[in-house]
Amino acid sequence: MRVEFDRIARDFTTPDGRVYRALDDISFVVPSGAFVAIVGPSGCGKSTLLNIAAGLVSQSAGRVCIGDRELTGLNRSATYMFQQDALLPWKTVRDNVSLGLTLAGVGRSEANARADDWLSRVGLTAFGGHYPSQLSGGMRKRAAMAQNWIIDRGIVLMDEPFSALDVHTRQRMEGELLALWDSSKKTIVFVTHDLEEAIALADEVVVLSAGPASHVVARHAVTLDRPRDLMELRTQPTFVEIYRAIWAVLRGEVIRSQRGMEAAHG
Amino acid sequence: MADRRASVVFWQIVVAVVFLSLWQSLVAAGLLDPFFVSQPSAIARRILSWIADGSLWRHLATTLEESLLGLLLGAAFGIGLGFFLGRSPFVAAVFDPYIKMLNAVPRVVLAPLFLLWLGLGIWSKVALAVTLVFFVMFFNTYQGVRDADRVVIDNVRMLGATERQLVRHVLVPSALTWIFSSLQTSLGFAMVGAVVGEYLGATRGLGYVISQAEGTFDTTGVFAGMTVLAIVVVIASAGVTRLERWLLRWKQ
Numbered sequence: 001m002r003v004e005f006d007r008i009a010r011d012f013t014t015p016d017g018r019v020y021r022a023l024d025d026i027s028f029v030v031p032s033g034a035f036v037a038i039v040g041p042s043g044c045g046k047s048t049l050l051n052i053a054a055g056l057v058s059q060s061a062g063r064v065c066i067g068d069r070e071l072t073g074l075n076r077s078a079t080y081m082f083q084q085d086a087l088l089p090w091k092t093v094r095d096n097v098s099l100g101l102t103l104a105g106v107g108r109s110e111a112n113a114r115a116d117d118w119l120s121r122v123g124l125t126a127f128g129g130h131y132p133s134q135l136s137g138g139m140r141k142r143a144a145m146a147q148n149w150i151i152d153r154g155i156v157l158m159d160e161p162f163s164a165l166d167v168h169t170r171q172r173m174e175g176e177l178l179a180l181w182d183s184s185k186k187t188i189v190f191v192t193h194d195l196e197e198a199i200a201l202a203d204e205v206v207v208l209s210a211g212p213a214s215h216v217v218a219r220h221a222v223t224l225d226r227p228r229d230l231m232e233l234r235t236q237p238t239f240v241e242i243y244r245a246i247w248a249v250l251r252g253e254v255i256r257s258q259r260g261m262e263a264a265h266g
Numbered sequence: 267m268a269d270r271r272a273s274v275v276f277w278q279i280v281v282a283v284v285f286l287s288l289w290q291s292l293v294a295a296g297l298l299d300p301f302f303v304s305q306p307s308a309i310a311r312r313i314l315s316w317i318a319d320g321s322l323w324r325h326l327a328t329t330l331e332e333s334l335l336g337l338l339l340g341a342a343f344g345i346g347l348g349f350f351l352g353r354s355p356f357v358a359a360v361f362d363p364y365i366k367m368l369n370a371v372p373r374v375v376l377a378p379l380f381l382l383w384l385g386l387g388i389w390s391k392v393a394l395a396v397t398l399v400f401f402v403m404f405f406n407t408y409q410g411v412r413d414a415d416r417v418v419i420d421n422v423r424m425l426g427a428t429e430r431q432l433v434r435h436v437l438v439p440s441a442l443t444w445i446f447s448s449l450q451t452s453l454g455f456a457m458v459g460a461v462v463g464e465y466l467g468a469t470r471g472l473g474y475v476i477s478q479a480e481g482t483f484d485t486t487g488v489f490a491g492m493t494v495l496a497i498v499v500v501i502a503s504a505g506v507t508r509l510e511r512w513l514l515r516w517k518q
Contacts (some may be wrong), residue, residue, distance in 0.1 A: 056420055074423060086421035090439040090516045099435070100425040131516035151425060 001077055001154030001187050003030040003053060007062035010048055022048055022215035026062070026205055032154075035181060035188045037198035040101060040208030041249060041257035047083075049208075050159050053189060054080050066155065077166065078155035079148040083163055085140055087132040087170060093143050094128035100151035118146040122176070124144070137179045138169040149180060156181075158190045162197070175230050195250060199224075200233055200243055207249050210257035218249040304486040312490040322380060322494065325461055328471040330498070332388050332460035336395020337452060344400045346381050348407025352441070358408070369401045373459065377466045386467055395459030399452045406448040410441030443517075457499060 010023040022045040030036045038048045051057035053064055055074040064071040066078070079100075087096045095102075098115035106114075119125050120259045122142040132140055141161065148156065176200060181188055192198050198205045199222055207218040224238055233239055286306045292298045293305045302309070316322035352360040373394060398517050414437050464473025467472040472495050478485025 054424060056424070076426070078424070080421070080424040082417050082421060084417045086417045088418060088422070088435065088439070090443075091435075092516075099422070103426045103428075103431050104437075132518060147425070242343075 001067050001146070002065075003129065003155060003187060004065040004264075005029075005053070005190060006048070006065065008049065008059050008064065009061040010045065010051060010052065010057070011060040021213045022211055023052075023059075024215050026208075026214075026216055028216055028219060030187055030189055032187055033185045034204065035190065035202045036204045036206060037190045037192060037202035038208060039192060039195055039198045039204045039246075041210045041250075041254045042193055043257060043261070044208045044211050044214040044253070046193075046214075047159050047207055050080075050157050050189060050191050053155075054078055054157050056080075057076040073159075077153050078157050079151060079153050081148050081156070081161045083146055083160040085132070085144075087140060087143055087147065089132050093124060093127065093130050093132065093135065095148045095149055096132065096143055097128075099147060102132070104151070108125045114150060115146075118150045120181075122146045137165055138173065141165065143171055145173075145177070145180070145213060149184075154186060156186050156188045158188065162188075162190050163192070163194070170197075171230055177201070178226075178228065178230070195243065195246060196234060199239060199246070200228065200230055205246055207253070208262060210253045217253065218246065220246050286422030300485075301483070302485060304489050308486045309489045309493060312486050313445075316490070316494075317350045325472050325475050325509060326494065326498065328388065329457070329460050329464065329473065329495075332448055332463070332471065333395060333453075333456040335388070335392045336459050337393065337399055339451065340399025340456065341398040341403045341445075343396070344403025345407045345441075348404045349411055349437075349441065352411025352437075359396045362462050365401075365404070372513055373397050374453070374462060374466075376462055377393040380463070380512035381467045386469055388391040390459045391463030391473075392469065393472070394463040398459045402448050402452045402455060403445065406444040407441050413444075414440035432499050443514060446513050448512060453502055454499065461495065 005026050005028055008023055009021065012020045012022055014020050019027065025225075026049065038049065039047045048057060052059050053071075053075060055071055066075060087093075094112065094115050097118055098106075098111040101111040101114060102108075107110070116125070118126065119128050122145055124139060124142055124146070125145075127135060127139065132143065135143065144251040165173060174197065190198070190201060195205075197231050202222055205220045205222060207215055207220070208214045209217045215246070220242065222242055224233065224236070224242075289298075289303070290306045293300050293505070294304065311440045313322070351361065376397060377394055380393045382389040384393055418440075419432065419436055422432055427435060460471065460472035461476075464471035466473075468474040472491055476488055476491035479485075479491060
């Protein structure tokens with residue numbers, strides 16, 4: 001299912017009553033079944049853009065189209081994986097994973113069976129009866145992934161889902177994500193501030209400028225073959241080449257964003 | 267761990283034994299006047315005599331009945347209003363100063379009013395307990411509903427929850443955390459309400475026993491009443507602690 005951003009703008013009112021334009025005139029299309037990463041300096045509004053695609057935040061101007069229909073309200077064709085822990089701490093891992101099914105009215109025994117199937121897919125079979133607080137950070141992310149993927153929707157939105165993990169756990173999770181996606185034909189919009197991660201995973205990298213009035217400054221196709229070996233990928237010449245090309249653009253934005261922050265705090 | 271626990275219990279017993287024997291011997295040696303401070307052995311005898319003639323159970327049952335009714339009604343009203351206001355920020359803002367004003371009223375001054383309105387029976391005590399429990403429960407429920415994790419709410423909405431499912435799967439459990447953690451305080455308050463109510467005017471209950479004893483300068487009776495009350499509170503709160511640990515087991 002395709003996602004189209006059409007001249008999206010988003011304003012915020014600051015505490016002193018002024019209007020701050022976070023996003024300005026953002027247009028691009030994520031083709032059906034593609035994996036697109038959005039990168040940009042921190043505070044550029046990339047999470048806001050994702051929230052607009054999810055219908056959790058409304059845009060001030062422009063429109064989002066899902067498939068061929070304009071999005072109004074929550075995006076029921078998408079799941080959303082958050083940066084922070086979003087599991088329900090009072091539910092067991094199994095109940096967390098089956099939650100989407102329970103909410104849709106699927107019976108308990110079928111929901112449990114399907115949850116167990118997903119638990120085994122993400123390697124958490126032994127932990128179905130545990131509570132999230134008893135799991136490690138990586139295991140919680142796996143549970144969140146299962147919770148999202150069990151409800152079969154065409155679009156997966158991900159907001160820096162692995163940023164809190166250590167580098168090895170992170171690489172493993174990225175590998176598992178690619179394996180899941182590979183067999184699914186889902187459309188993924190993946191927000192990250194880590195350019196390496198973006199290139200390693202995506203078909204295309206969209207670079208947003210530093211705020212205010214953040215806009216698309218570059219779009220770069222990632223021509224690396226699939227399936228990708230994430231352990232070796234980062235040292236391949238093509239990878240390095242693509243990294244250099246995108247970094248040449250992103251670097252300037254990061255510097256601009258840091259200057260802006262220093263000005264705001266100094 | 268078990269060692270540490272055993273040694274804590276051992277020293278707790280040592281403290282009690284030292285305190286009681288010091289008290290007992292100071293009175294026996296004539297250094298303290300039993301008219302003012304009574305004596306542990308006399309207090310123990312008094313409690314045993316209450317058990318023997320059955321009056322202890324009658325008074326205790328009355329106090330517990332009032333406390334439990336106060337706890338249940340106070341919790342029902344507090345949780346109900348907490349939920350309602352937690353979901354309606356505008357109404358909450360309107361009523362905010364009034365709730366704070368009501369909570370600022372010292373409950374003891376309400377006791378005579380409740381006696382007047384509800385009579386000498388248990389309901390005037392229940393009412394006093396309710397006014398104490400209500401606010402603890404209300405504030406905790408309100409806080410719990412308002413403090414429900416934004417990300418968890420968004421997540422559950424994205425997973426397809428309707429408003430009602432959101433309340434059931436997120437807001438209620440989130441508020442329950444707060445409510446359970448305030449159960450201990452609420453239980454103590456419920457008993458305080460019941461006993462103070464009895465103390466100020468009743469025909470039964472531990473508060474009544476204590477006030478009767480005070481009326482005749484019977485310090486042994488006063489201390490015996492206080493001891494029974496203290497033992498009941500310790501047992502009840504141990505029960506609540508276990509219940510709480512089980513209900514909030516997901517917190518580890």
